Amino acid sequence: MPNLSKSFPQVNGLDLQSLPKNLEFKEVEGRLQKKWSDAGTYQYRENDSRPVFAVDTPPPTVSGSLHVGHIFSYTQTDILARYQRMKGKNVFYPMGWDDNGLPTERRVQNFFHIRCDASVPYEAGLDLPPILSTMTEKELEAKKIPQRSLSRRNFIEHCHKLTVEDEKLFKKLWSDIGLSVDWNLEYATIDENSRRIAQLSFLDLFQKKEMVQVEAPTLWDTDFQTAVAQAELEDREIPGAFHDVEFKVEGGGSFVIATTRPELLPACVGIATHPTDERYRALIGKTAISPLFGARIPIFASELVNPEKGTGILMVCTFGDQTDVQWWREQKLALRQIIGRDGRLQPVTFGSEGFPSVDPVSANENYEKIKGKTVKQAQKLVVELLQASGALKAPPKPIQHAVKFYEKGDRPVEIMTTRQWFVKLVDKKDKIIEFGSKVQWHPEFMYSRFKNWTENLSIDWCVSRQRFFGVSIPVWYPLDERGMVDHSRPLVPSKEQLPVDPMTDVPAGYREEQRGKAGGFIGEADVFDTWFTSSLTPQLGSQWELNPSRHKKIFPMDMRPQSHEIIRTWAFYTIAKAMLHEEKIPWKHIMISGWVLDPDRKKMSKSKGNVVTPAQFIDEFGADSVRYWAGLARYGVDTAFDPGVMKIGRRLAMKLFNAGKFVLSNSAVEGTVTEPLDLAFLSKLKVQAEAAARSFEEFEPAQALMEMEKFFWSNFTDTYLELVKSRTWGDKTGVEALQKKASAVHASRFGLRVFLRAFAPFLPYTTEEVWGFDFGGEGSVHLTSFPSAGDFEGIPEGKTVSFDAAMAALSAINHQKTLSKVSIARPVTRLVLKAAPISQEALLPVLSDVLGATKVEHLDWELDSGAALNEFSVIAVEYGPDQKA
RNA sequence: GCGAGCAUAGCUCAGCGGUAGAGCACUACCUUCACACGGUAGGGGUCACAGGUUCAAAUCCUGUUGCUCGCACCA
Secondary structure, eight states: OGGGSOEEOOBOOOOGGGSOSSOOHHHHHHHHHHHHHHHTTTOOOSSOOSOEEEBOOOOOBOOSOOOHHHHHHHHHHHHHHHHHHHTTOEEEOOEEEBOOSHHHHHHHHHHHTEEEOTTSOOOTTOOOOOGGGTSOHHHHHHHTOOOEEEOHHHHHHHHHHHHHHHHHHHHHHHHHTTOOOOGGGEEETTSHHHHHHHHHHHHHHHHTTOEEEEEEEEEEETTTTEEOOGGGEEEEEEEEEEEEEEEEETTSOEEEEEESOGGGGGGEEEEEEOTTOTTTGGGTTOEEEOTTTOOEEEEEEOTTOOTTSTTSEEEEETTSSHHHHHHHHHTTOOOOOOBOTTSBBOOOOTTSSSSOOSSHHHHHHHHHHHTTOBHHHHHHHHHHHHHHHTOBOSOOEEEEEEEEEETTOSSBOEEEEEEEEEEOOGGGHHHHHHHHHHSEEESTTHHHHHHHHHHHOOSOEEOEESOSSSOBOOOEEEBOTTSOBOTTSOBOOOGGGOSOOTTTSOOTTOOGGGBTSTTSEEEOOOEEOHHHHHTTHHHHHHTTTTOHHHHHHHSSEEEEEEEGGGIIIIIHHHHHHHHHHHSOOSEEEEEEEOOEEOTTSOBOOTTTTOOOOSHHHHHHHOHHHHHHHHHTSOTTOOEEOOHHHHHHHHHHHHHHHHHHHHHHTOOBOSEEOOOHHHHHHHHHHHHHHHHHHHHHHTTOHHHHHHHHHHIIIIIIIIIIHHHHHHHHSSOOOSHHHHHHHHHHHHHHHHHHHHHHHHHTTTOHHHHHHHHHHHTGGGOOGGGSOOOOGGGGTTSOOOOHHHHHHHHHHHHHHHHHHHHTTOOTTOOEEEEEEEEOHHHHHHHGGGHHHHHHHHTBSOEEEEEOTTSOTTOOEEEEEEEOOOTTO
């Protein structure tokens, strides 16, 4: 059916001299970035009937520096986004900046050498230079220059000032690496839209009574002086010691407890032992007297006590750990808060109502010595006092133990009673797990981390932070006639008012003059946990509550890329929020990227000093090469950083560039692909293209890249292009020669188009550059479609076995030339080839191409039915004269 | 303590029931007219270990060891 065959128009080959000699990636990258930006190549089209593919891009924490890990995971996301765009999707691919929160505050403090103090008045127009531009950190330290105190508003202004600068650097890098982000969709988690939607989220949860304000024991970081959430804790192994402390029992007797926190002795409110422990059974129900402070303390039994641990009997303090909180609630024990918000022991008076003592005088004498000290100092002093009093029964036994820290903090977290806002999650753990299971996890096993974490969740999500640079909690509290705050009746704004800052805005029904006055109101000073906003990234993009039609199109999003260490925070909270708000999942797929490890397979971290910055590698190898390295890694698998892989990427880009030039330099008359080798090649290419698309659909682009690269290299450049050279070389005359040449030229050009489109998601610069040499009239390669079987319609199927035969025969003859130590270009006057008859049959249709490429003038066969299919061996060879001679 | 992942050539990694793979590195050869940031070929592995299932196991199952990671406990 030759009439149905796809016909290709006449081609005028490009003049190789007019094309660049080498791929100058720096120049190409700059030029193409501008081209894409000017043309709006990657724009999301709001009013468009194409199906949407929405990416929930992670807003990076703007902390001043990026490392190769960022490039790695963001590029992997970009590769998928580019694929989807080429599949005809209207890609929604935003970029956000997570610019509020503690890391930013800390960085701003150091950068400008400032601190926030709410009592300082606002100074209009204050614009401080970065301290480090005038002084080194060492000088600062040596001169002991104190941080300058700034009003809250001035402080926030400086936060904005620095983050804007940082964002520029990030944006430059994202552009350089070729992210196909739509920069019209840029947002920041502190911008007005984000604040509005975060506060809408608050209102929704508040109305649903899932957002509650509670005064309760809370995890507290004494350095940052803020409440923190369970998800932000981490264990650290630190040295400690068991101290054996003797307690007297009222009515006679004594027992010894082992504690690692003797400094909490003044906060001891109970003694617990296991109900079946014979050693202490007689004590249950009696009252103990604490050493040094003489407090009367109830002794009770609890299954939670491990008789094997310590001495099998322990003291309950307010609060040493989470179990203390549980015992305190169950046993309705007294509350004796001795550690203040700053981590120092606050003043208390023994003999007063809260702190009873059988000997208040010596209790206060003892407490006086530790009052105002840090926890660490107090511990040392208490041990000395215990020793002096004889209550310390043995020298401290040093141990290494895991202690909970706020992940960004330097001292262990304390548990103390404060008033905070919580999102109720513990009561719906099962449902959250169920919603999490509806999301497709890549790789699948990462779901178990989510499940594991959710199952073990024990504290509701504390979302209030006693910080400054964040989204305000949109609440005011009325003040009664005496000026006392009434927390039980929070005043919330209406949706239309949002976003509000309760410190400057006024609740409905009040006037600004009533702020802080009896009968008036006060604003909530706290801000939200940054995760409270970040957990809404899909809704920030879809304009939830603000733009219902857009929300409907974009939400749930298609995919969320992120790293595994924030499954328990970002992924977890986002799933929980979508469930609480709309009973939906936030996205269909979640892609968990691996970590980039240093060459010694250690995690890169600032403290280890093994962080590698990406810019130098983009400079050295080109963006496409760095992308190649990222694209080759599978999801969820940690990868050792290896610039060697980038070198390979560069090799591929170069090869694509050169092969492209070569293919495009050939001319051809109008015609169809007719030659058996050409048809066989295209048939193989079709199979490969389909496999690549399949890998993408399975979220395994690395597989697609690997296979396509291998095929491109071995089948296309090393085999096919070599084999057709004899047909395309020089000026051909005669209808048949021209037609055979046209077949090869059309097939190789067609093949090149397939390769360029298949590599486009990975190597956007190189593919676009080569595309532009001759196909540029059709616009950007990135707006074409990803190769599919449909492209091959009208091209007859070829015999792939013939292609394989040609490849094998070529290899066998080349092998012989290598053994003979002659040039591959050396003519062969006679060759005897041994092969099975089936192999001969396979080779015959493409024989002329093989003989042409190997310069064999005369071939004789030696048939051997014992040989395997396409097993060719050279039996005899006679070389012609060396042409260079 | 519970859970997850990984273990394949010197290195980085594919393969995940049917004769051990790629690239790098290494060796030899080829100044070949798209590409020396090339090309052609070559050497190199009892697929961590021990059992089991199977006609057949790097691949499936069980156990062991080692390395990562997550969670819990942390008096």
